[in-house]
Every structure is written in structure tokens, then in C-alpha cells.
Amino acid sequence: MERYVDLSESEIQLLASFEQTPTAVKKHELLWRGRTKVGELFILQKGWACTIRDSLDGEQQVIELLLPGDVIGLREFTFSRHVTEASMITMGRVQPFPHENIVDIIEASTPLAIALFANISRQEALLTERMLITCHHxxxxxxxxxxxxxxxxxxxxxxxxxxxxxxxxxxxxxxxxxxxxxxxxxxxxxxxxxxxxxxxxxxxxxxxxxxxxxxxxEFDGEYLSDDVNGLKERLARLR
Missing domain, CATH: 2.60.120.10 (Jelly Rolls)
Structure with missing residues (x-):
């Protein structure tokens, strides 16, 4: 989160309160199945994971590669049911938390809300870049x-x-x-x-x-930038 915005001590403590009960997970362990009810999201503390979606012809397509620090399921937290399946690639450690907690984070802190928006937009940028690279490289x-x-x-x-x-x-x-x-x-x-x-x-x-x-x-990493277009400075003036 601090890659995008400056956080106060209370905001850091709020985030830390969501990471008190981490769970060890095995290689290839399923975190959820597709079309199941959205309940818990996961902070990936250690290890690598991915989300997968079934195509109409029954083939599976990996949608996201998730690395330590990523929030698994953030793109789906407003859905009633998961549109993907989530699975560990390696053994690791995750912190489950109810998807409703996102609402608490947004209500408690404007900087954290901006950081969540930045996180989601970066995930979308990864998918867009992959599509473009596939078409033109x-x-x-x-x-x-x-x-x-x-x-x-x-x-x-x-x-x-x-x-x-x-x-x-x-x-x-x-x-x-x-x-x-x-x-x-x-x-x-x-x-x-x-x-x-x-x-x-x-x-x-x-x-x-x-x-x-x-x-x-032919790599241009601009789409990976953590810059939030002056919003850090605007938030600093509001504090």
C-alpha cells in the first residue's frame, strides 16, 4: 500500500490487524473454486499463486500470476460468486479476510481507498499489456x-x-x-x-x-509504475 500513498501509523495498524492469523498453504492448494460464493479474500504473504478461468470449450486459462504482497481476489470482491478459481503455484502462507473488510478499509481511510484503487488498476494494466504483447510480438x-x-x-x-x-x-x-x-x-x-x-x-x-x-x-515498464498522478500530494494537503 505504501508504494502508492503515505500511510499514518493508525492506517498501518489497521492493515496489520487484518494479518494476525496467517495460514500455511500447500503447493497446488485451491483457495476457492470458480462460481463459489465470494467470502474470503487472501493476502499472499509468501509463495506464488494464480487465478484461472474456464473457457466455454472447457479449456483453462491462467488470468493472473500473483506474487508475495498481492491481494488474491481483489478484482472480484464486489461479485456474488467468483468468476475464477484460485490456486497456489508453490507452498506458501496466506492471510484470509472477509471481503466485507474492504468496505471497512475504504470507510476508515481515504489514502487506503486510493491505494486499493491503484492496486486494482495495476492488475488490469498487467492484463491489458499481456493482450497487447500477444497481438503484436x-x-x-x-x-x-x-x-x-x-x-x-x-x-x-x-x-x-x-x-x-x-x-x-x-x-x-x-x-x-x-x-x-x-x-x-x-x-x-x-x-x-x-x-x-x-x-x-x-x-x-x-x-x-x-x-x-x-x-x-521490447520492454517498457511504464505500466508498472507506482506513480499515482499527484494524488499523494493532494492527500498530504488533506491530512
Whole structure:
């Protein structure tokens, strides 16, 4: 939240009050199923997760890749039923909280309400960027762009280096995210390794040539910016 707005001590304590009973979760554990009643949202304290939606022909499409610090289900808290399924990718730790608590947060604090809006808009920006990249870039560039995007998202919440960073996403899951077959993803990774650009290990990415990776990805990270267009300053004047 403090990436977007400056928080008072009381606002920090309010957020902390929602994280008193964290729950350990297993790899591949379901947090909710699609079409079930919206009840609890989750703060992802540790580990990686994703949301998945079924298509009309029965295929599954990964909608969001969620990293530590993300709120799982925030895009759906006003729905009566979940439109996605939420599942852990790795083992981790989550903090469940009733979706009604979002109302309490908004009522208690304008800065927190702005931070929630900023969070939701960034999630939408990720989906929009992926759609644009899919339409206008090669499959190889799509893979590299997504890896860079994930790296910069991680960098906002923990210390990471581009030379080697955590990425516990299987080739099959990555293909599902990008709409590419596992075979195609495998070929791309083999070519990238042969070209001495990078190597995909089981749980991390090793980058041999960062400048080439960045150039091939044609990455512009403006959509990942935490800037809230002067709202911080406006909020400071209101305090």
C-alpha cells in the first residue's frame, strides 16, 4: 500500500490487524473454486499463486500470476460468486479476510481507498499489456517480456538481481498464461539457451545476456509504475 500513498501509523495498524492469523498453504492448494460464493479474500504473504478461468470449450486459462504482497481476489470482491478459481503455484502462507473488510478499509481511510484503487488498476494494466504483447510480438518476445515483467514486479517487494531470479512457474503453466503450447515454450527456452540469452531452471531464471534480453523483449515498464498522478500530494494537503 505504501508504494502508492503515505500511510499514518493508525492506517498501518489497521492493515496489520487484518494479518494476525496467517495460514500455511500447500503447493497446488485451491483457495476457492470458480462460481463459489465470494467470502474470503487472501493476502499472499509468501509463495506464488494464480487465478484461472474456464473457457466455454472447457479449456483453462491462467488470468493472473500473483506474487508475495498481492491481494488474491481483489478484482472480484464486489461479485456474488467468483468468476475464477484460485490456486497456489508453490507452498506458501496466506492471510484470509472477509471481503466485507474492504468496505471497512475504504470507510476508515481515504489514502487506503486510493491505494486499493491503484492496486486494482495495476492488475488490469498487467492484463491489458499481456493482450497487447500477444497481438503484436513474436512468441519469443512474449516469453521474454513476461519474464522481465515478473522480475520487475518481484523487485518491488524483495531484493532480486536480473542475473538470477526466482521463477517457480512450469513451462506448461507459462504456456497457459501466454496462450502458447508447452512444446512451443520448450523450443523457445532451448533456443534462448543456445543463443546464450538465458536459461530456465526448475525454480529460477538465469540470465546470461541482460541487454539482449531487454532489447528482444521490447520492454517498457511504464505500466508498472507506482506513480499515482499527484494524488499523494493532494492527500498530504488533506491530512
Amino acid at each position: 513474436s512468441a519469443r518476445a512474449q516469453v521474454l517480456h513476461f519474464l522481465l515483467e515478473t522480475f520487475y514486479r518481484l523487485k518491488k517487494v524483495q531484493h532480486v538481481e536480473l542475473a538470477a531470479f526466482e521463477f517457480p512457474v512450469s513451462q506448461r503453466l507459462l504456456g497457459n498464461i501466454l496462450g502458447l503450447s508447452p512444446v512451443h515454450i520448450n523450443r523457445i527456452f532451448k533456443a534462448l539457451e543456445l543463443d546464450r540469452v538465458m536459461k530456465k531452471h526448475r525454480n529460477h531464471i538465469e540470465v546470461y545476456n541482460p541487454p539482449q534480453l531487454i532489447a528482444e523483449a
